[in-house]
Amino acid sequence: MTPEHFSEQLPEQLREQLGLGPDKVYAVIGEFSEPEDLVAAGRRIRQMGYTKLDAMSPFPVHGIDDAIGVPSSRLGWIVIFFSVLGALTALGLIYWVGVVSYPLVIGGKPLFDFSYSIPVTFELTILFTAFATFLGMWGINGLPRLYHPSFNYSQFHRASDDRFLLVIEAADPKFDPKASAEHLRGVGASSVEVVEG
């Protein structure tokens, strides 16, 4: 038997140390054995009015973003901002060096010209873009992180093997531990647990 409140079996003191308890519920999580079932269940759960859903799977599942309503990422906006910043930095640098700081005519070329500035501008744009993409992704995902409450789900390790997890987060306005767990079972999830942490 899988206990719905795993922590209820633990002594109070230990619960406190682990950061567990019915007042620190993170989510209800249920598992599916087929990716298609995950997508179908996700869609039905979302139709019930839940908005804060998550899914965990061993490999990318087509259509899950749409099914559980993952909003489009903010990453693109961060990236375009830094791309433009990179281009402006390069042009500004070349202009400042060539025209303001140390004007020197080389090979009869103008002190500043777009023609020879483009390669450096291109490279610096790419550099800024790459860093913004990588670090922005880490920032949005809250990485690096060594702990996540979903680790407390007893079948969590199988999300990287052969199970597909559907998560209804406690932050959802419609969330209720008992009712949400019932809803998950209703759409075919097994091993439904209320996860604390």
Next chain:
Amino acid sequence: MSDHQHTTQGTTHGAAHGAAVDSYQLELSRWNAGRNALALAALIGIIGCLVGYASNPEHFFLSYTVAFAYTTFIGLGAFFFVMVQYLTGSAWSVTMRRIMENLMMTLPIGLLLFVPIIIGMKYIYPWMNPQVVAASEALRAKSGFLSQNFFILRGVVYFALWSLWVGSIYRQSTKQDAERSIRQMHIASKWSAPGLFLAVVVGSLAAFDWLMSLEPTWYSTIFGLVTLAGGSLSFFSVLTLVCLGFRKVGVLKNTITQEHYHDLGKWMFTLTAFYTYVAFSQYMLIWYANLPEETIWYRHRMMGDWLPVSLAMPFLRFLIPFFVLLCRGAKRSLGVITFIAIWSLVVEYIDLYWVVMPVRYKAGPEFHLFWLDLSALLTTVSICGLMFWSRFRAHKMIPVGDLRLEQSLHFENA
């Protein structure tokens, strides 16, 4: 989930996931209508060309050079990217591959379209004039390569090699429709690897012969790549428009989905950037080295009314299409990619016109002769179009025997 054996039986498919059924054979009435329209266009174009040839052969042959390069490099783009699909084992493109292959099969007719170039050589190429050659030491030194017979021989050899390759690959593809074996895929891949050399290296030589030698003392090693990049972008634009045209009349509507159009959008986006990269590389190195025999090409394009065309190029070729296609949503919008496909095809024509015409017209484009340019374009496009269209009569519209077809039909972008 898996009734592959059933779904590849007849001309229809779609039972697997309850998808609607598409016919993979173009209806004869539609085929006839397309052929008649193309034949009429060819007739009008040829009449226009004949009138142009009789009234103004000097201009006609230059117009024809632009039109000939336009269709040939689209064919080469198709040739290159069909081989890339075989070599990479792509699944996403399988539902569109037969249409790509049919576009590739327009290359052999290029040998016939090359005949007017041979006839008009003395109007087109300055190095055909003995006085021009005698006056320039560089041209005297080049006269072994830039001679009438060798030029014709090279052109014939290019088309012969391309025809052999595209024919061999196409034969395997259509054979697979019936045999449904992996063997044809392997043979096509074996042709494709050396074929890349034929498309890019021989394609570069063709660009040097037909376009760069219009200014015979000028040279740029990357010129061939610039031309091929433009042709490849045009190829994806044509492919997009053909697929969308079929979609509009309900053909292959469930076979070529938004996911496939999204990928075509990505390719147009990529090639827009690639074209800009190589074209700018050519410009910047010439600008920086500042050698008279190299800068003269751009100098000719900065004179008179050519200057505004040159200044518009960065906008037409890069800034507008790049930023229009930048967002994922734009690449997934059929309206946006239709616009970009038409835009790219128009700009490719302006580009080739800008490459060819300043050789003769120093002061700017000759707009009053535009009817002649359009006649030449109509002729080569409709003749290549007829070759393209004729393939739909005998063969299926998609490679029904391809082992990745099922995967391609249900392909989704992550």
